[in-house]
Structure formats: structure tokens, C-alpha cells
Amino acid sequence: xxxxxxxxxVIVGTGCAGLTAAIYTARANxxxxxxxxxxxxxxxxxxxxxxxFPGFPxxxxxxxxxxxxxxxxxxxxxxxxxxxxxxxxxxSTPRKLICGGKTILANSVIIATGASPRMTGIxxxxxxxxxxxxxxxxxxxxxxxxxxxxxxxxxGDSAAEEALFxxxxxxxxxxxxxxxxxxxxxxxxxxATSHEKIEMVWNSSPVAVxxxxxxxxxxxxxxxxxxxxxxxxxxxxLFVAIGHVPNTGPFAPPLDTDENGYFKPxxxxxxxxxxxxxxxxxxCADHVYRQAITAAGMxxxxxxxxxxxxxxxx
Ligand code: NAP
Numbered sequence: 001x002x003x004x005x006x007x008x009x010v011i012v013g014t015g016c017a018g019l020t021a022a023i024y025t026a027r028a029n030x031x032x033x034x035x036x037x038x039x040x041x042x043x044x045x046x047x048x049x050x051x052x053f054p055g056f057p058x059x060x061x062x063x064x065x066x067x068x069x070x071x072x073x074x075x076x077x078x079x080x081x082x083x084x085x086x087x088x089x090x091x092s093t094p095r096k097l098i099c100g101g102k103t104i105l106a107n108s109v110i111i112a113t114g115a116s117p118r119m120t121g122i123x124x125x126x127x128x129x130x131x132x133x134x135x136x137x138x139x140x141x142x143x144x145x146x147x148x149x150x151x152x153x154x155x156g157d158s159a160a161e162e163a164l165f166x167x168x169x170x171x172x173x174x175x176x177x178x179x180x181x182x183x184x185x186x187x188x189x190x191x192a193t194s195h196e197k198i199e200m201v202w203n204s205s206p207v208a209v210x211x212x213x214x215x216x217x218x219x220x221x222x223x224x225x226x227x228x229x230x231x232x233x234x235x236x237x238l239f240v241a242i243g244h245v246p247n248t249g250p251f252a253p254p255l256d257t258d259e260n261g262y263f264k265p266x267x268x269x270x271x272x273x274x275x276x277x278x279x280x281x282x283x284c285a286d287h288v289y290r291q292a293i294t295a296a297g298m299x300x301x302x303x304x305x306x307x308x309x310x311x312x313x314x
Contacts, residue, residue, distance in 0.1 A: 006105040007033045009306050013112035014086055015042025016292045017282025019069040020220040020299030021110045021306075026076035028307045033106075034073070034080050035099070041066035042114045043244075044292055053292050062139075065292075065307070068253045090275045106311055108277045110302045111251055111263070115244035115283040115290075120153060120248045124209030124217075125240070133217025134209060134238045138162040141237070145170050150237035151220050153206050155179060159241040166239065167197040174233050176201040176222055201233070209238055246284045255280070262287045271302040277313075279305055 009025050011018050014036040025032040044050065044062040051059040074080075089096035094105040113130040117136035119125055128134045135141040138152075142165055150170045152163045155177035163175045176194060180202045182189040192198055204222040207230060211218035218230045246262045248255070256274045258264040266272040270286075271279045279302040282295035 004099045004103060004105055004227070007031075008106075008310060009033070009108045009110065010035060010097060010104055010106040011110045011112060011280070012097070013037070013042065013114055013284075014040050014070065014080070015066075015114045015282055016044060016069065016295040017114070017299035017302075018097070018110070018112035019066070019073050020040070020296040021112060021281055022078040022299075022301040023069070023076060024300055024303030025110075025306060026073060026078045026255075028303070030307065032078050033104070034078055034106075035085060035097070036080055036082050037084050037113070040082075041070070041112075050292060054286060076102035083254035085104050085250055087250050090278060095278060102113075107313065108279070108306045109304060110279045110281060110299070111255070111273075111284065112280070112295075112299060112302075113247040113249060113251075113284045115246045117240065118243045118245050119240055120206050120242060122206050122208050124212050125238075127212045128215075128217050128238075132215055133211065133236060134240065136240050138165045138239050139240060141239075142166050147171050147236040148236040149174070149234060150239060151176050151201075151233050151235045152239040152241055153220075154243070155182045155184065156241070156243060157184045157188050158243070160184040160192040161200050162239050162241045163192050164188075164195060167195055168199065170237075173198045173248065174201050174220075174235065175199070175232055175306075176204050176206060176220070176233070178205045178225055179203065201218055244283065244290075248284060258287075260287050269305075270307055271298055277306075 008030045009032045011021050011034045022032050022034050044066050050062050083099040085097050087098040094107050097104040146169045149172040152159050152178045163173045166173045182234040186275045203225045207221040207223050221232050222228050258265040263280040281298035281302040
């Protein structure tokens with residue numbers, strides 16, 4: 001059987017970081033192959049309005065922005081393949097990416113696999129996830145809870161954003177946070193705490209989701225962290241917005257990660273890894289900034305590094 005051809009650069013992931021890397025490497029005539037996994041377009045496809053990406057004074061719909069990035073990457077010749085990387089061999093040259101039964105060979109690799117929503121792990125959460133009332137995406141599922149009471153768990157920008165979005169449909173939105181002040185940026189925190197439909201449930205940790213036997217969320221039990229007292233919020237929908245875990249999957253090891261599980265770039269670099277020719281970009285390697293614009297910036301950096309690295313190998 002003939003050996004598969006060797007790709008110049010394979011980019012894993014189609015969020016802001018992956019697609020920006022695709023645009024840059026495609027424009028540099030490197031003919032990139034982009035592998036897209038289970039959530040094409042990444043996290044921004046589940047965001048309603050992106051208000052802080054420079055160049056869009058009126059804001060832009062998250063899905064539309066990712067669609068535009070994809071079109072831009074395609075325009076310069078990027079190829080896309082829908083497949084999941086299950087295993088890698090970075091000891092060999094070229095590098096090997098194993099996707100199910102198929103092996104892709106690559107002279108260089110950019111991993112931009114993003115991050116996935118973190119879950120609380122409380123009883124009932126897993127059982128009622130999906131169409132039964134527990135979700136991590138207000139943009140996707142908010143409209144199902146028209147005129148109902150819902151709760152959002154979390155205290156960051158995501159939780160504030162989800163809660164504000166849900167006010168468009170829901171009668172009441174409880175914002176359940178384990179401390180007495182939000183971690184969210186001031187503008188988002190002010191908007192959420194002053195909204196008439198949002199009721200803050202401070203100093204409260206989630207304990208369990210009710211409704212498992214009935215197959216639909218009927219309440220959220222919370223415990224006051226100061227008094228230990230438990231109470232139940234009468235809700236039909238629960239939106240979990242407590243941050244993300246990096247998708248390092250089959251790449252770590254061999255790639256180094258930090259104590260939080262994020263890819264750990266080599267010293268003096270944001271995107272180089274401990275394996276020559278293998279780069280990382282975006283939320284899978286950034287637990288500090290985690291913005292669309294910083295992910296795009298890392299994608300650009302990785303693409304320029306790849307270009308230089310490939311030139312050095314010639
Ligand atoms: P985050 O900032 O890490 O906030 C996570 C929140 O969840 C924190 O308030 C945390 O509580 C709480 N939490 C964590 N584990 C918990 C648990 N087991 N039970 C209950 N609560 C728990 O995550 P994020 O809100 O997803 O934001 C991530 C990044 O994206 C941030 O940099 C943010 O600024 C950015 N972002 C920006 C926008 C925007 O600008 N429009 C929108 C969304 C996100 P503690 O506060 O007590 O730690």
C-alpha cells in the first residue's frame with residue numbers, strides 16, 4: 001500500500017485560533033489542511049453577539065463571524081476535513097496524526113483545539129443534560145424556556161452574559177454564585193446585577209438538580225456557603241457557566257501541560273511546544289486571556305512560526 005502524502009501543515013481545530021492560522025498559512029502558500037472536530041467553529045458559534053472584536057463597531061453575531069473566518073480561509077485555498085484525532089506520534093518525522101483508522105503525515109502541526117464547558121458534577125446535572133433542562137448554552141437553548149424561571153450558575157463574564165441573554169425569553173433568571181461579588185468585568189456585572197429580571201443568589205453553591213425521576217428539571221437545590229442552609233429554586237432550566245477545561249485530548253502527553261491542564265508553551269514563546277514543528281494556539285493554551293482576539297493573535301503567531309520553521313528545514 002502506498003504511503004499517505006505528507007502535508008506541509010495540519011491545523012487541528014476551527015475556532016478563532018485555528019482559522020486565523022489557516023488564513024495566514026494559506027496566504028503563505030503552505031496549502032494547510034484543517035481538521036475539524038465535533039464543534040466546527042468553536043465556542044463563538046454558541047455566542048450571541050460579539051461586541052469586543054476590533055473592527056465591528058456594531059458587534060457581530062458569533063456564528064456569522066466564524067462563518068466569515070472560514071470563508072476567508074477557504075478563499076486562500078485552505079482544505080477542510082471532518083475528523084477526530086485519536087492518537088499522535090510526534091517522535092517520528094514527519095509527525096503522525098492518527099484519525100480513527102487513518103494516518104495523516106505532517107511536516108508541522110498547529111493544535112488549536114479550544115476548551116469545553118466545565119460542569120459542576122452535582123447529582124442530576126448529567127442525567128438531565130441536553131433536552132431535559134440542563135445546558136451550557138443560552139444562545140442555543142434559551143428560547144425553549146420562554147416565560148419560565150431558570151437559573152444560571154457562575155460568576156464570570158460567561159454567567160453574566162448567559163443570564164442577560166436569557167432575560168429576553170424567561171420570566172426570571174436566578175444568577176447563582178458561590179461568593180458575594182461577580183468575577184465578571186464591571187460592565188457585564190453592572191448590567192446583570194441591575195437587570196429587573198435577574199435575581200442574584202449570592203454565597204450559594206449548587207447541591208443537586210431536581211427532576212431526575214420525571215426526566216425534566218424541576219428545581220435547583222443550593223446551599224448558602226455562610227449559613228449552611230439549603231433551599232430550592234423553582235426552575236425549569238439550568239444553565240451551567242462556570243468556565244472551561246482545555247481540550248488537550250490525545251496531544252498531552254507528548255505535549256507538556258501546566259498544573260491546570262493547559263498546553264504549556266516553551267520558554268520565551270506563547271505558541272511553541274516541547275516538540276519541534278508542533279505549535280499550539282488559542283484557548284487550549286491560554287487560561288489567562290481567553291478572548292476571540294487573543295486566540296486569533298495566537299493563531300497568527302503559530303502560523304508565522306510554522307512558516308519560519310518549515311523554511312529552516314529546507
Ligand atoms: P471564569 O471567568 O473562569 O468564571 C468561572 C466562574 O464560575 C467563577 O465565577 C467561578 O467562581 C465559578 N465556578 C467555578 N467552578 C465552580 C463550581 N464548581 N461551582 C460553582 N461555581 C463555580 O469563566 P468564564 O465566565 O467562562 O470566562 C472565561 C474567560 O472568557 C474570561 O476571561 C472572561 O472575561 C472571558 N469572557 C468574556 C466575555 C465577553 O467579554 N463578552 C464573555 C464570556 C467570557 P469564583 O469567582 O468563585 O472563582
